[in-house]
Amino acid sequence: MSATVRQFDHAPYQHVITAEVRAVAEHAVAVDCTVFYPCGGGQMGDTGMLRDEAGHSMPVVDTVKGEQGLIWHRLDGELPAVGARVELELDWARRYRLMQMHTAMHLLSVAVPFPVTGGQMTPDKGRLDFDVAGDALDKAAITERINGWITEDLPVSVEWITAEALAANPELVKTVGVAPPTDGGQVRLVCIGEIDRQPCGGTHVARTGEIAPITVKSIKNRGARNRRITLEWQPTGEGGTS
Ligand SMILES: [Zn+2]
Structure with a gap:
């Protein structure tokens, strides 16, 4: 089949x-x-x-x-x-929220430039786990960087490269311990303006300006070298974001 x-x-x-x-x-x-x-x-x-x-x-x-x-x-x-x-x-409203949050997760991985060890997203919030020690991560600074890229309305595009090309450029892979999705030897790269390029098989919005403003809800210490950062939507006062 x-x-x-x-x-x-x-x-x-x-x-x-x-x-x-x-x-x-x-x-x-x-x-x-x-x-x-x-x-x-x-x-x-x-x-x-x-x-x-x-x-x-x-x-x-x-x-x-x-x-x-x-x-x-x-x-x-x-x-x-x-x-x-x-x-x-x-259910388009739900899926569009997932596309927005998923693209926000890419922006989070740029704002916090450390290896990603896991992640999860729902229509209402998303989180990534980072392999990073110490307490230098700042909620307000990360929130501001991500919302800055949302305001810049950067284009989000897809490129396909060969598995060999990816193997020759291992720095493209940010997620630890997960093989990038391949389709007939081709790897799907998701690119955001000039700031991000990484293998991903998920769904994303076409421009960062489509993402609603976010806020870093929490940064949790889950071990000596594991920080879990959770994003959620900023309240709009219209009740339309969750
Ligand atoms: Zn993605």
Whole structure:
């Protein structure tokens, strides 16, 4: 069975796609192509709605990677059959928040130039763990740097390089202990203006100006050489950011 086409790699703003069901498992279907990002790289799997040709709608409660490059959509409802044509529509508000927060995580990794040992993001907040000792990290200074890059409205773009080219430039990899995602020997690089270039398979906004202002919520000491930095959205007073 061929891998699911990852439409979000090239078109992260596409909300809806028509797909064919390729495989059915307990409470999940795999399709030929999707706009739903599967959980991975610290980014949550997408949620949304699946509609069959009879017009029945069922919630997609999570999206995960399977074997052979298949992407599985976990469904809460009666499953469509193999071969069925379905329409998949993202919960776009949630996914856009994840794209904004994910891109903010890249800015955090520039503001704090130390190896990243882990990370996690939700639509409301995100965190990275850094391999750094001491107490020199300053919440206000990191917040100001990141919001400065948001105000600069830097372009975010994708480049593909060969695995060999990445091996020759190991400084591009900021995440420790995680192999960069490769697709047929190609590595996806996410570039932010002139300030950042790193392998990443997640979804990002097209310009940093799309990210809502953030604040460093906390810097936690989780060991001699582990600082966990958590970002969250600044309150807007309109209740529209979470
Ligand atoms: Zn990323």
